[in-house]
Amino acid sequence: MSTTSEPLRLITRDDVAPLAxxxxxxxxGGGGAVHTVQLSVETSIERFGPVRLxxxxxxxxDDAVILLSGIGAPSVxxxxxxxxxxxxTLIAEVERIIERPVTAVMAAEIGGSNGVSPVGWAASLGVxxxxxxxxxxxxxxxxMISMNVAGLASExxxxxxxxxxxxxxxxxxxxxxxxxxxxxxxxxxxxxxxxHYLLTAETAPGAVIEGTVxxxxxxxxxxxxxxxxxxxxxxELAADVLVGGKVIDIERLTEGGFTRxxxxxxxxxxxxxxxLRVEIQNENLVVIEDGEIIVSVxxxxxxxxxxxxxxxxxxxxxxxxxxxxxxxxxxPLWRTERGLELAGPDAFGYxxxxxxxxxxxxxxx
Amino acid sequence: MSARDLSVGIDVGGTNTDAVxxxxxxxxxxxxxxxxxxxxTGGIRAALAAVLADIGTxxxxxxxxxxxxxxxxxxxxRRRDLGRVAVIRLGAPASTDFPPLAGWPVELRDxxxxxxxxxxxxxxxxxxxxxxxxxxxxxxxxxEHTGTADAVAVCGIFSPSxxxxxxxxxSLVREHLGPDIPVSLSHEVGALGLLERxxxxxxxxxxxxxxREVTEALLVAVADERLDADTFFAQxxxxxxxxxxxxxxxxxxxxxxxxxxxxxxARLSGAENAIVVDVGGTTSDLGVLVDRFPRESTLPxxxxxxxxxxxxxxxxxxxxxxxxxxxxANGVPLSDSVGHRISEEALVFxxxxxxxxxxxxxxxxxxxxxxxxxxxxxxxxGALIEALAIARDRIESAVERMSLGRTxxxxxxxxxxxxxxxxxxxxxxxxxxxxRGNVANAxxxxxxxxxxxxxxxxxxxxxxxxxxxxxxxxxxxxxxxGADPRTVEVVDVLETPVSYATRPTLKVSVKAAGPLARIxxxxxxxxxxxxxxxxxx
Numbered sequence: 001m002s003t004t005s006e007p008l009r010l011i012t013r014d015d016v017a018p019l020a021x022x023x024x025x026x027x028x029g030g031g032g033a034v035h036t037v038q039l040s041v042e043t044s045i046e047r048f049g050p051v052r053l054x055x056x057x058x059x060x061x062d063d064a065v066i067l068l069s070g071i072g073a074p075s076v077x078x079x080x081x082x083x084x085x086x087x088x089t090l091i092a093e094v095e096r097i098i099e100r101p102v103t104a105v106m107a108a109e110i111g112g113s114n115g116v117s118p119v120g121w122a123a124s125l126g127v128x129x130x131x132x133x134x135x136x137x138x139x140x141x142x143x144m145i146s147m148n149v150a151g152l153a154s155e156x157x158x159x160x161x162x163x164x165x166x167x168x169x170x171x172x173x174x175x176x177x178x179x180x181x182x183x184x185x186x187x188x189x190x191x192x193x194x195x196h197y198l199l200t201a202e203t204a205p206g207a208v209i210e211g212t213v214x215x216x217x218x219x220x221x222x223x224x225x226x227x228x229x230x231x232x233x234x235x236e237l238a239a240d241v242l243v244g245g246k247v248i249d250i251e252r253l254t255e256g257g258f259t260r261x262x263x264x265x266x267x268x269x270x271x272x273x274x275x276l277r278v279e280i281q282n283e284n285l286v287v288i289e290d291g292e293i294i295v296s297v298x299x300x301x302x303x304x305x306x307x308x309x310x311x312x313x314x315x316x317x318x319x320x321x322x323x324x325x326x327x328x329x330x331x332p333l334w335r336t337e338r339g340l341e342l343a344g345p346d347a348f349g350y351x352x353x354x355x356x357x358x359x360x361x362x363x364x365x
Numbered sequence: 366m367s368a369r370d371l372s373v374g375i376d377v378g379g380t381n382t383d384a385v386x387x388x389x390x391x392x393x394x395x396x397x398x399x400x401x402x403x404x405x406t407g408g409i410r411a412a413l414a415a416v417l418a419d420i421g422t423x424x425x426x427x428x429x430x431x432x433x434x435x436x437x438x439x440x441x442x443r444r445r446d447l448g449r450v451a452v453i454r455l456g457a458p459a460s461t462d463f464p465p466l467a468g469w470p471v472e473l474r475d476x477x478x479x480x481x482x483x484x485x486x487x488x489x490x491x492x493x494x495x496x497x498x499x500x501x502x503x504x505x506x507x508x509e510h511t512g513t514a515d516a517v518a519v520c521g522i523f524s525p526s527x528x529x530x531x532x533x534x535x536s537l538v539r540e541h542l543g544p545d546i547p548v549s550l551s552h553e554v555g556a557l558g559l560l561e562r563x564x565x566x567x568x569x570x571x572x573x574x575x576x577r578e579v580t581e582a583l584l585v586a587v588a589d590e591r592l593d594a595d596t597f598f599a600q601x602x603x604x605x606x607x608x609x610x611x612x613x614x615x616x617x618x619x620x621x622x623x624x625x626x627x628x629x630x631a632r633l634s635g636a637e638n639a640i641v642v643d644v645g646g647t648t649s650d651l652g653v654l655v656d657r658f659p660r661e662s663t664l665p666x667x668x669x670x671x672x673x674x675x676x677x678x679x680x681x682x683x684x685x686x687x688x689x690x691x692x693x694a695n696g697v698p699l700s701d702s703v704g705h706r707i708s709e710e711a712l713v714f715x716x717x718x719x720x721x722x723x724x725x726x727x728x729x730x731x732x733x734x735x736x737x738x739x740x741x742x743x744x745x746x747g748a749l750i751e752a753l754a755i756a757r758d759r760i761e762s763a764v765e766r767m768s769l770g771r772t773x774x775x776x777x778x779x780x781x782x783x784x785x786x787x788x789x790x791x792x793x794x795x796x797x798x799x800x801r802g803n804v805a806n807a808x809x810x811x812x813x814x815x816x817x818x819x820x821x822x823x824x825x826x827x828x829x830x831x832x833x834x835x836x837x838x839x840x841x842x843x844x845x846x847g848a849d850p851r852t853v854e855v856v857d858v859l860e861t862p863v864s865y866a867t868r869p870t871l872k873v874s875v876k877a878a879g880p881l882a883r884i885x886x887x888x889x890x891x892x893x894x895x896x897x898x899x900x901x902x
Contacts, residue, residue, distance in 0.1 A: 039467055039468045039560075040462045040467075073490075078558045078560075079490070080460070080489065080522050080559070081460035082460070082462040083457075083460065083461045084458075084462045188489075189489030189490050189493065189495075190490045246766070320765070320766040320768070
């Protein structure tokens with residue numbers, strides 16, 4: 001792993017492309033495409049100026065942080081794009097509830113488009129972005145979030161649509177929130193944004209995964225500047241390159257808002273003769289070789305283009321692509337009993353025992 | 366009365382303008398390669414004149430002239446002859462985060478954009494209105510842009526499923542700016558994907574002048590030759606459109622070259638399903654023919670730095686061509702090519718640069734007819750042969766990649782550098798080298814079908830109705846483009862489920878295509894020079 005640099009203080013327009021590239025890597029195949037959102041965040045920073053990136057340790061007694069994320073169907077998301085007033089309406093409602101100003105926003109998940117868009121919203125709102133997120137990757141359900149692992153409840157959630165409708169949800173738990181948020185999203189025309197989990201200087205430490213915005217930008221910068229992208233990504237992420245090969249089979253189907261399926265990769269070059277299967281439910285979840293599980297969720301699995309090192313999201317996987325599969329360890333929080341209960345193999349319906357992934361390269365380090 | 370059964374195909378490429386004459390059985394009875402001229406039109410005229418001179422009196426049997434051209438691409442890439450466009454998007458307050466033309470190269474945006482309006486209007490995925498159509502706002506905007514805008518582009522959220530509002534705005538525009546103002550409507554230009562469709566619609570509007578010029582250029586060339594022929598333009602998916610359609614949708618001509626090359630190669634070789642490689646001087650372009658059509662790319666395509674969602678042929682371009690320079694010290698092909706200077710610079714032509722053509726000549730003497738390499742030392746010869754092996758390896762792995770694992774497809778080799786492709790390729794059942802492969806793209810233009818496409822979003826429960834509605838519209842568009850109503854058929858149905866919808870929802874995309882309506886010999890003689898277009902009934 002590269003030496004950890006000083007955390008960023010300010011996110012400028014030039015940081016958006018690396019952030020998007022890095023967020024795609026942490027998206028582990030899901031989290032939504034980053035291109036359109038990159039465009040809106042760049043436009044937003046051009047209009048409103050750079051965004052302050054705040055560390056958890058910098059939170060003061062007056063700070064109020066709220067999570068922001070988008071929810072919805074990607075096929076609708078490319079057509080019905082967001083409204084600039086949408087996030088303002090949402091935050092105004094949050095402030096009415098908490099009776100003080102929101103001073104920073106945080107990404108629910110750093111992986112995919114949801115890791116990028118909060119920066120644009122922060123620019124437009126004139127608030128900071130917390131250098132942290134709730135997953136350290138992408139997950140498909142709102143229950144799969146670090147605050148839930150830490151036992152922190154979200155007392156309310158606010159949802160908003162493109163025309164300005166706002167709904168305040170007070171649900172018994174995250175599972176109910178997931179259900180009601182989906183219903184709202186359907187009524188909103190298939191896409192909405194939501195704010196939940198109010199965090200403060202007291203509650204945030206230990207309940208969020210810190211430093212992930214800086215990490216995503218670092219990873220993206222290294223990727224975009226690299227001449228040997230796969231090796232550099234492996235080094236940057238402390239990941240193993242499980243296989244270098246080509247996609248020889250893809251199975252995909254959409255059910256209940258999830259894309260399920262698998263992709264089979266045949267080794268080429270030094271990996272000739274090997275065959276790996278990656279199981280997918282929105283994100284890449286399990287890697288199997290010779291009937292044996294090599295890596296499984298919550299550890300991270302990303303399929304990258306062998307030539308460019310760019311992460312390939314599930315919907316863009318295609319037969320014949322030359323790809324490399326990278327795997328690396330998740331945040332320790334997900335390896336706790338509660339973490340695995342919420343986002344381990346069981347939570348996705350896999351009947352398998354989770355074995356923490358240890359990169360082969362770690363022994364050498 | 367004999368059938369007027371000859372077709373002329375013309376393809377304008379970066380270097381050459383090719384033309385062919387095909388008889389009813391698809392045989393090439395005349396062909397030519399002329400230099401592409403700066404004004405493009407000159408090359409078209411020269412090519413047409415050359416093939417007509419070759420067929421003598423049979424010129425009277427030419428009933429169709431099809432043109433694949435780079436006019437529109439050139440105009441965008443060179444930022445020339447572009448009109449100023451007033452852009453109206455329907456859907457506010459949705460999409461206000463993304464102003465029209467965001468992400469465009471600045472100078473292109475400055476050249477094209479006369480002004481933009483995000484007006485109330487548009488629909489949710491299920492057809493519920495986002496807001497009511499802001500007629501007054503649109504009127505005010507049009508008043509402000511009277512005289513400053515040459516054309517208008519209109520793009521509504523979910524208009525491919527619900528086109529009525531765009532049509533209503535088109536009438537408003539004509540009421541305000543006159544009946545002759547060119548108006549481009551997004552539901553007629555592209556598929557779902559707001560920004561990409563809007564970009565394509567704006568480009569289309571900006572190209573109105575180019576459209577007029579290019580359609581006139583073809584009509585004049587045909588009229589000058591006193592041909593009594595219908596004229597068509599090739600479009601990006603390998604189908605044709607009638608000239609009046611091309612005048613309205615010039616943006617659809619972009620990318621027709623590769624599509625023509627794939628279909629032409631298929632016709633010349635007789636294959637319906639095949640992998641096609643066109644080996645030129647600088648690159649080898651691979652495509653796949655699936656049931657007579659080029660396989661389409663699923664990735665967004667950029668035109669002159671602008672992202673669009675056109676369906677373009679899935680092309681894999683390798684930096685391997687006849688003119689590719691060989692690094693003799695290391696025995697590897699470089700990324701540079703001598704390009705069209707190959708006949709002066711390659712060793713086999715007496716020049717001083719080692720190229721892949723020389724490598725092929727070293728491996729198999731006689732590959733370049735009438736030419737042989739000067740005597741080479743052992744190291745040079747070895748380096749050339751090593752470089753050739755690497756180039757062939759790249760082509761082989763590209764073929765494998767395009768074949769999607771099927772090994773029963775033949776590989777059709779066309780283009781001047783075809784000798785770089787070995788006779789046996791793993792991943793292909795056979796290697797076919799059709800005669801006249803050097804003008805495959807013009808052949809492709811001459812044999813293209815007329816096609817149309819339509820998208821529809823509907824309830825999953827009404828799946829068949831959605832397919833029916835999209836099919837009807839696609840067929841209508843194919844006929845509009847010149848297809849024979851008796852033989853036009855649906856050739857492709859793509860279904861995509863949509864999550865987070867009120868009810869299970871499905872996006873259906875249908876393509877219809879058919880042979881052009883056939884023309885019998887008329888008793889009236891060829892008309893004098895006239896620029897008007899003719900119908901196809």
